[in-house]
Amino acid sequence: DADVTQTPRNRITKTGKRIMLECSQTKGHDRMYWYRQDPGLGLRLIYYSFDVKDINKGEISDGYSVSRQAQAKFSLSLESAIPNQTALYFCATSDPGETDTQYFGPGTRLTVL
Amino acid sequence: LAKTTQPISMDSYEGQEVNITCSHNNIATNDYITWYQQFPSQGPRFIIQGYKTKVTNEVASLFIPADRKSSTLSLPRVSLSDTAVYYCLVGPNFGNEKLTFGTGTRLTIIP
Numbered sequence: 473d474a475d476v477t478q479t480p481r482n483r484i485t486k487t488g489k490r491i492m493l494e495c496s497q498t499k500g501h502d503r504m505y506w507y508r509q510d511p512g513l514g515l516r517l518i519y520y521s522f523d524v525k526d527i528n529k530g531e532i533s534d535g536y537s538v539s540r541q542a543q544a545k546f547s548l549s550l551e552s553a554i555p556n557q558t559a560l561y562f563c564a565t566s567d568p569g570e571t572d573t574q575y576f577g578p579g580t581r582l583t584v585l
Numbered sequence: 586l587a588k589t590t591q592p593i594s595m596d597s598y599e600g601q602e603v604n605i606t607c608s609h610n611n612i613a614t615n616d617y618i619t620w621y622q623q624f625p626s627q628g629p630r631f632i633i634q635g636y637k638t639k640v641t642n643e644v645a646s647l648f649i650p651a652d653r654k655s656s657t658l659s660l661p662r663v664s665l666s667d668t669a670v671y672y673c674l675v676g677p678n679f680g681n682e683k684l685t686f687g688t689g690t691r692l693t694i695i696p
Contacts, residue, residue: 476628507686514672514686515629562628573619576628 475499476577478563484583491550493580495563504546505564505574506530506538508557515562521546553584589673594691603660605690607673610654618649618656621672623689629672633658660692668694 476497485491495504502523507515507530517530519538527538535557539547550557560581564574590608597603609618617636621629633640635647635656646659660667672689 512688514688517685560626564628573631573634574621574629576630579626579628581626 476563476565476575478561478577478580480580481578482581484585485553486585487554489553489584491553491582493548493550493561493563493582495546495548495577497544497546497563497565497575497577499565499567499575500543501565501567501575502543503566503568503572504540505566506536506546506548507562507564508532508559509562509579510559518548518561550582550584553582555584558582558584588685589675589687591671591673591687591690593688594693596693596695597663598695599664600662603663603667603692605658605660605671605673605692606655607658607675608655609673609675612653612675613677615677616653616675617677618647618653619674619676620645620647620658621674621686623670623672629686632671663692663694665694665696668692 479494505520506518509515516532518532518536519530521527521540524540537549560579562579563577566572566574617634619634620632622632623629633642633645633647635649637649640647648657670689670691672686
């Protein structure tokens, strides 16, 4: 969905490096989410934010941090990347007024060597 | 959030109707049932949502029995482009912050 963009789309990095993945949305939604997906598995929630001042941990937040810079921007950071954080990362937005349907970005493929 | 159970995989031929059933025995009174579709290396996409009985849109139909302990996503006359993973999610319409996608059902359409 072009309304939700993620940068970079692909990233290869080394163990121990700090990485930031960025998400921007033009849908005007207050709610934003970060998920990771490992091959053959479903999506797992890392962090979510219901508005600029609200940040919540998901089921796998260890090793990650987030920043909600504005309604439209939600960044995910890996403070010290490790190989088992190699995965496909998705950002999503939703609006509870629209049945809370989630709209996903195109994903960022991260490889940690 | 109600746990869901759906088949890991299904195969079907082009042109057939495909029904994917999801079990959610512990569904709560204020829970809705939502289905998403995911193509390889893309984010999931909303297909349909319902609370009870039947819902139909231009893509699919959703059948929900009276006890709401299961639901069936129906895809009419599938084509190769319907090959994807389909996720069934159950949760409150407002505040499904702990959404659990599970592994979904991998549907493969055969020419």
